[in-house]
Amino acid sequence: MSFERPPPRLPPNPYYDTPPTSSETQYVPLTPVNASTSQANSEFFTPLETLSNVKDLEFSVLGHPFFPRHSVRIKKSNFCDPTVNAYTGYIDIQARHLFFYFFESRNDPDTDDVIFWTNGGPGCSSSMGLFMELGPCRVLDESGPKFHPESWNTNANIFFIDQPIGVGFSYAEYGETVSTTEEAAQDIAAFVAIFFEHFTKFRGRSFHMAGESYAGRYLPLFASAIYDQNAALNAAGMTPINLTSVMIGNGFTEGVIMLPSYYDMACTPASLEPILDISTCVAMKNVIPRCEKWINEACVDQYDSINCLAASSFCAHMFYDSFFVSGMNPYDISTPCNGSFLTSSCYPATLSIADFLSQSDVRAQLGVDSAVPVDFSSCNDDVSTAFGITQDLLRASTSKFYVSALLERGVRVLLYVGSYDWSCNWVGIERWSKALEWSGQDAFISQALRDWTIDGKRVGATRSAKGLTFATVEGAGHLVPYNKPKESLMLVQRWIAGMEL
Numbered sequence: 001m002s003f004e005r006p007p008p009r010l011p012p013n014p015y016y017d018t019p020p021t022s023s024e025t026q027y028v029p030l031t032p033v034n035a036s037t038s039q040a041n042s043e044f045f046t047p048l049e050t051l052s053n054v055k056d057l058e059f060s061v062l063g064h065p066f067f068p069r070h071s072v073r074i075k076k077s078n079f080c081d082p083t084v085n086a087y088t089g090y091i092d093i094q095a096r097h098l099f100f101y102f103f104e105s106r107n108d109p110d111t112d113d114v115i116f117w118t119n120g121g122p123g124c125s126s127s128m129g130l131f132m133e134l135g136p137c138r139v140l141d142e143s144g145p146k147f148h149p150e151s152w153n154t155n156a157n158i159f160f161i162d163q164p165i166g167v168g169f170s171y172a173e174y175g176e177t178v179s180t181t182e183e184a185a186q187d188i189a190a191f192v193a194i195f196f197e198h199f200t201k202f203r204g205r206s207f208h209m210a211g212e213s214y215a216g217r218y219l220p221l222f223a224s225a226i227y228d229q230n231a232a233l234n235a236a237g238m239t240p241i242n243l244t245s246v247m248i249g250n251g252f253t254e255g256v257i258m259l260p261s262y263y264d265m266a267c268t269p270a271s272l273e274p275i276l277d278i279s280t281c282v283a284m285k286n287v288i289p290r291c292e293k294w295i296n297e298a299c300v301d302q303y304d305s306i307n308c309l310a311a312s313s314f315c316a317h318m319f320y321d322s323f324f325v326s327g328m329n330p331y332d333i334s335t336p337c338n339g340s341f342l343t344s345s346c347y348p349a350t351l352s353i354a355d356f357l358s359q360s361d362v363r364a365q366l367g368v369d370s371a372v373p374v375d376f377s378s379c380n381d382d383v384s385t386a387f388g389i390t391q392d393l394l395r396a397s398t399s400k401f402y403v404s405a406l407l408e409r410g411v412r413v414l415l416y417v418g419s420y421d422w423s424c425n426w427v428g429i430e431r432w433s434k435a436l437e438w439s440g441q442d443a444f445i446s447q448a449l450r451d452w453t454i455d456g457k458r459v460g461a462t463r464s465a466k467g468l469t470f471a472t473v474e475g476a477g478h479l480v481p482y483n484k485p486k487e488s489l490m491l492v493q494r495w496i497a498g499m500e501l
Helices: 035-043 127-134 181-198 215-235 261-267 278-301 305-324 349-357 360-366 381-389 396-408 426-435 441-446 485-496
Strands: 060-063 070-076 086-093 096-103 113-118 156-162 206-212 242-249 332-336 412-418 450-454 457-465 468-473
Touching: 060 181, 070 181, 086 181, 096 181, 113 127, 113 215, 113 485, 127 156, 127 349, 127 485, 181 215, 206 215, 206 485, 215 242, 215 396, 242 485, 261 278, 261 305, 261 426, 278 305, 349 360, 396 412, 412 426, 412 485, 426 441, 426 468, 441 457, 450 485, 457 485, 468 485
Parallel strands: 113 156, 113 206, 206 242, 242 412, 412 468
Antiparallel strands: 060 070, 070 086, 086 096, 096 156, 450 457, 457 468
C-alpha cells in the first residue's frame, strides 16, 4: 500500500494554543496575537467563490492563511441524488485527513440553512446517517442506493463528516490519531470556517450542528469551538459562522444522571412493558445507589482516572450485561436484535452499506484515497479504544456545561429522542435536561410536557423554554430518522424555521 507524502509541517498556528499534553487539558481557540497581520493575510486570500468552480474529475484544493495547518480537497460527485449537486472530499490537517460528503438543498441551496451531521461511537462513520437515516439516498439492502424522499436536504444544505481520524474513509499517515473530543473539535471548527470563506454565498447563513448517540459528547464541544473561534475570525476580518442551533438525537451527554434510567426503561413501563425478569430488575435496582455514589465521587466531584474507570466498569457490567442477556435490541426495545450486535449493531443494513462503500467504482466516484483500507467498516474499534484510553467517555458529563454555555449565548439546543431506545433513552435525557443549570432552568422545568403533532396525530411529547427543547418521537429507536423519516424531517423543518414543535 502506497502513501502520499504529507504536506510539510508548518509553524504552529498563532491563533490556537498548543495541543493538550493530557486528557484533561482544554484545546481552545485564542485571540489572534496580531490582528493587523491577520487582516493583511486575509487580503491575499482568493476564495473559490462558488461550488460550480469545483472540479468533477479531480480535487480542487482550498486553503486559507488563517489556518496554515488545514486545507480542504473537494470534488463534485454525481451520485445518490440526481436532483441536487453533491460533493465529497477531505479536510487535510497535515498528516490527518477527514472525509466528508456535502449535498445541496433540494429546495433553494442559495438561501436555505446549512446542517452539519456526525454519527457517534466514538468511532462510527457518518455514512450510517447518510445511507441509513437522513441522507438523500438510502442503502438498506444489496440492491444499492434508493432515492430517499424524506431526506434532511429537502430544505437544507447538509454535510456528513467521517470523524475522528480512522473513521470511515478518513485516514492518517505516520500513525497520527485523535483520541479526545477536544482535539477533534478544532479540526471541525477550522474546516467549517475554510468552507464558508471559500463559498461566499454561505457566509452568514444559519448553521446547525446535528448528530446522534456519542454526538451528545461531540456536538456541545464542536459547537463551542466554532462559537469561540468567531472572535478570532472577526479580528482577522473574516465572516463569523452564524451558529444558530445544535440538534442532539438520542445523545450521550450526561452519564451519571442517566444511570437509573437503564433500570426504568427495562424494568418499568416507561415506554413498553418490562422486558427483563424480576430477579434481574431487583439486582439492577439494588446497585443504582452504589453506582451513583461511586461514579459521582470518582468521576465528577474529583476526577480520579483509576477509580472512575473501576466504577464505570462495574456499573456497565451490572446494567449492560444484564440487558444483553435478554436478546433484545438495545437501540430499539420493541424488537429482538436482528443479526449480530458485534458485526451489525442489530441492523443488517449496516452490512449492505459497508458492501456498497467497498466497491471500487463507488470509491473512485467519491474520490476515496488509496491509503484507505479496501474493506469499508462502519465503526472502527481502534478509534473507540483510543477514546477509551484517554477516558473521553468518562469525562462526558462535562459536556452539559458546554450545553449551558451555548444556551447562555443564544444558541438554541434541541434534544430529540426515540421512545424505544434503551442505550440513550428518553427517561435519562429528560432528567438531565431538567437538571441542567443555566439561566433558563426554572422556565424550562415549569413547562409541562405537551403533545406535539403532525396532521393532528400525536407524534411525541415536548417541553421548551428559552432556547432549549426536549422532544420524544414515539415508536422510534436510537436511529430516529431511520424509524420515523417523515416525523424526523418535520421535526427538523420546524426547528430550523424557528417554529414551536
